[in-house]
Amino acid sequence: MAETLRVASVNVNGIRAAYRKGMGDWLATSGVDVLALQEVRADDSHIAELLGDEWHVLHDPCEIKGRAGVAIASRVPATAHRVGLGALDAQEQIQSSGRWLEADFELGGKPFTVISNYTHSGEVDTPRQEAKWAFLDAMGVRMDELAEERDYVAIVGDFNVGHREFDIKNWKGNVKRSGFLPRERAYFDRFFGPRGETVTGVDGSEGVGHGWVDVGRRFAGEVDGPYTWWSNRGQAFDNDTGWRIDYQVVTPALAEHVADYRVARYPSYDTRWSDHAPVIVDYTA
Template sequence: MAETLRVASVNVNGIRAAFRKGMGEWLATSGVDVLALQEVRADNSHIEELLGGDWHILHDPCQIKGRAGVAIASRMPSTAHRIGLGAPDTQESIQSSGRWLEADFMLGSTPITVISNYTHSGEVDTPKQEAKWAFLDAMGERMNELMDEREFVAIVGDFNVGHRELDIKNWRGNVKRSGFLPRERSYFDRFFGPRGEIVTGVDGTEGAGYGWIDVGRRFAGEVDGPYTWWSNRGQAFDNDTGWRIDYQVVTPALAERVEDYRVDRYPSYDTRWSDHAPVIVDYRA
C-alpha cells in the first residue's frame, strides 16, 4: 500500500480543450492517485480516450449537454459510488446534475470517500442564484450525513465561494457579487465551525457548525490566497488578482492525515490549460 494518497482537483473548463492546451503533460508528471474534475463538458468516450487505459473513471454528465459535468479518475477501482444530492427526481437532485459525484475507495483497510463537487456559480437576483441556494442547502444536509456515517471524507472541487477576505484579492469590489455574498460566506462559516456549536455567520445569522476542515486555509495559514482561479480579463493572472474558490474540505480525522497541500499555479499566462489551477493534497494512508 502506498504511504500517501495524492488527491488532485481541478475545474478543467472543458476537458477536451484542457488537453489540447497541455493538461496531459501536467497529469503525466503529477503523481496523482485520485483526480477529481469539474466542468468536464464531454462524453464518457472522450474522457476515456484522453486519460488512457490506466485510469478507472466515474462520470456524471450534466442533463444539459455542454454544461457542468463532474468526474473522478483513480488509479484504483472504487468500491461504490453515488451521484447527485437529495432524493431522486427532487429539485435538489435536478440542480445537482453533473455537479456532485461520490466515490468510495479502500486504502489497505482504511475506507475513504472522495467527492467531486461543482457548486453553481450563481448570479444575484436571478434563478441562477436560487439554484445556488438550493444546492448549498442540499450540500449542507449531505455534509451532516457524511459526518455521521464516515470517518474519512474529502469533498473537493469548485465551490464557487470565497469564504473570507483572504480568499479574494479584490474583495471590497465583490461584496455584492455572487461568489462573495455575505449569505454565501455564512454557509462556509457554518461548514467550518465547530460541530454542534452555534456559529454567527458574517451576515449575522446563527446556526450550528458542521465541523469540517478547510485544508487549504489550515495549511497555508492567515495569508492572502493561495488563489485557485483568475479572470481572463486584463492582467488578473499576471498580477495574481485571483480568487480561492477551489477547496479540499475534509472530516477532522482525514485532516490529521494531511502531509502536504499546494496549488499548482501555472508558470505563466500562456501555459495555462484552464482558468482554474489544480489543488493537490497528499494524505497519509
Template sequence: MPRNLRVATVNVNGIRAAARKGMAGWLDAADVDILTLQEVRGEREHLDAALPGWTILEDVALQKGRAGVAIASRLEPTASRTTLGDDALESNGRWLEADFEVEGERVTVVSAYVFTGEVDTPKQEQKWAFLDAMSTRLPELAAEGAHAVVTGDLNVGHRELDIKNWKGNVKKAGFLPRERAYFDRWLGEKGAEITGVDGTTGTGLGWVDVGRRFHGDVPGPYTWWSQRGQAFDTDTGWRIDYQLATPPLAERVRAYRVDRHASYAERWTDHAPVVVDYAF
C-alpha cells in the first residue's frame, strides 16, 4: 500500500488565539503529517503549548507580534532553511523550508506568508520584492524533478474564480494584475513564453496549483473571509491560501479539501485550513 502524506496549511491569525478558540479539536480530527502555519505571532513556548508532541521548526519576524511562520510535523525533518532573496529583502518570519524523507524520497515543504501589500506604499514595494525572490527560488526548488510544495497564505487571488467580489477589487492589493501575473508565470507551461494578465511576458515555471487542478474552473473554494459584515455567512471569500507543487509531486495528489468552519461562531481563525493528500 502507498504511504499517504497529508500536508495541511493554515494562517492561524495568532497561535495563542487559535489554540484558545479550538484549533486542537480540528487538528485531532484532521490526522495531519505535516502542518504549515503562517502569522504565528508568538514565541516558541506558544507553539509548544499549542502543538504538544510535534516536531516544530519556526522562523520568527524581526518585529515582535507580527508575521511568523512554522512547520510542525510527525516526521523528523532532515534539513531546514529560512533564506529567501538577498539581505535587502525583509523575509524574516515569512519563508521556511523543510526537507523530509518519505519512502526513500526527499520532499521539500515550504511555509510562506507573502506580504499583504497596499497600493502605492512601501508595503507594496516589499511585496513586489518578495514575489521577485519567490520567482528566483521556485526554479531552484523544482530542479531535477524534485518533490516540493510551497504552502501558505500567498495573499494573491490568482484568477477571477478566486475572489467572490473580484470586480470590486481589481485595483486593490491582492488582486492587482501585476500580482496575478506572477502566478501566471509560476503556473504557466515550463519554458514557454507566458503573457500575464497585466500584459507582460515571461517564462513559465511549470508549477501546479493543486487546488485549481483538483476542483477545476469553479468559484473558490475560498480560504479567507473578512471579519466585517456577513462575509463568512454569505461565502464572500478569497482563495489566497495555496499548495503549489512541482509536477512530480502534483501527480501524487489523491485528495484536496478546504476545512471551512461549520459556522462563524466556531471559527478559530479567519482562514480555513487547506489539506492535501500525497501518495508515495
C-alpha cells in the first residue's frame, strides 16, 4: 500500500483568534499529517494548549513581539529542524525572524523536508519592501542549497506574491502594489524557471533559474486562481475577488509524488477562521 503524507499550510492570522473562530473543528477532520502555520503570533504554551498532545510542535516566534511567527505541527516528531535563512545580515535576521522554519521527516523511507515560509508583505518605497527584497534574495540562495542537498523538499506557506495574472482577480489594479510588482514576480519566474538556465523575468531582468515547481499551478492548470486569500473589505470573499499568494513549492523529484492538491475554501464568509484558506497537498510514495 502506498504511503501518503498530507501537508497543509495556512496563514492563521493569529492562532488564538483562529481557534476561537473554528480552526480546531477543521483540523480535527482534515486528515493532515504535517501542518505548517504562518503569522502564529503566540507563545509556545498557547500553541501547545490549542493543538493538544497528539501534535509535535516546532515554533519560531518573531523577535518583534506581536508579529509573524511560523510553526510546524506534525503527527510524528521531526528528525531535525533549522530556523531562519542564512544569507541575511544581522538586522535582516531580526526583521525576518519568525518567517522560515525547516523540519525533516520521511516519505517512503527518504528524507522529506517541509518549510513553513512567511514572506514579508512589503510596502512600496519603504523599509518593509527592502526587507522583502532581502528575504527573496536569501530564499533563492537557500533553494539552491536545498536542491543540492536532498530530493524531497516542500516550501509551503504565505509567499505574499501573486506570480502571474491568473493569481489575482483584479491584477490590472495591483501592478504597482507590493504583492504584484513586476520585480517581485520576476523572482518567481526564476524560482520556477529551468534550473541553471538564463531566465528573463516579467520585469525584463535576467537571472538563473532555480528549477522548482509550483504545485498549485501545475495541478490547477492555466485558470484563474484558485485563490487563497481574500481582503476583508467589501464583498471580496463572496465575489471570489482573491489572490493566490499561498503556495506549496517543491523540488522536481517531489513534484512527481503529488497525488492531490486543493484549497480548502470556506463554505461562506461567516465560517472563515482566517482571511487565508488552507492549501492541502497529498504526497504519495
